[in-house]
Amino acid sequence: MPVGLAVAYKSPSQRTRIISEAWGRRSLYCARCDSPALEPSRVNAKLVDFVCPRCAAAFQLKSQSHRFSRRITDVAYHVMRRAIEESRAPHLLALQYDPLTWCVRNLILIPSFALTLSCLERRKPLALTARRSGWVGCNILLFNIPVDARIEVVSDGSPSRPATVRRQFSLLKPLEKVGYERRGWTLDVLNIVRSLHKPEFSLGDVYRRSEELQLLHPKNLHVRDKIRQQLQRLKDMGLVAFAGGGRYLLKS
Ligand SMILES: [Zn+2]
Secondary structure, eight states, rough: OGGGGGTOOOSHHHHHHHHHHHHHHHEEEEEESSSSSSEOOSTTTTTEEOOOTTOOOEEEEEESSSSSSSSSEEHHHHHHHHHHHHOOEEEEEEEEETTTTEEEEEEEEEEEEGGGGGGGEEEOOTTTTSTTTTOEEEEGGGGGSSGGGGGEEETTTOOOOOHHHHHHHHHHGGGGSSSSHHHHHHHHHHHHHEEEOOOOEHHHHHHHTTHHHHHHHHHHHHHHHHHHHHHHHHTTTSSSEEEEEEEEEOOO
């Protein structure tokens, strides 16, 4: 990463922003189309940092020096919630760098259509003593996003091939045109199926996790019907195959 650019900045968060944005201008590419570069965004800077010059896909870059574990701290809760509801959320790039060498260690891409209300958490309002007292931020809950939608662009310092990143992105792209509530169900069922860690599973395996789905969708009283419907959708997307007799095969 181009560390020299930040010598004039004292605040660690400003340094991280300047350095990671400069790195992004030089190194990021679009996963949605074949554009080899992304351009810095000047519009809606709160939510969007980069835009694809070819397909206009919007990206947000979040950088930090420690590993992304279960949550990514993001913008104001109401801003992200509305963006998800109106299908305006950007694709999220979560970058982890080594603070000693300023090398990119990990970069995960979460396509915007994998962001649903199931993975959005409202944080506590900032304390009265804080400069922005009462401000409510949000967390993106990584454990509620299926592994399929956590695309590794850089893993332990090694970049993935752009073709691999684009192929993984395109597997989920059919969800792009689906409303957030419907794709929320699809992704939640996919997350459960992946978390079984079995190449072959039964309808009963997924039914046994109905309670988790009920918690994520408290208003829906027909969870089992939804599970069957979503398995059909996952089959249409090529992520699952029917093996007959209530058995399913998970495609990698
Ligand atoms: Zn593009």
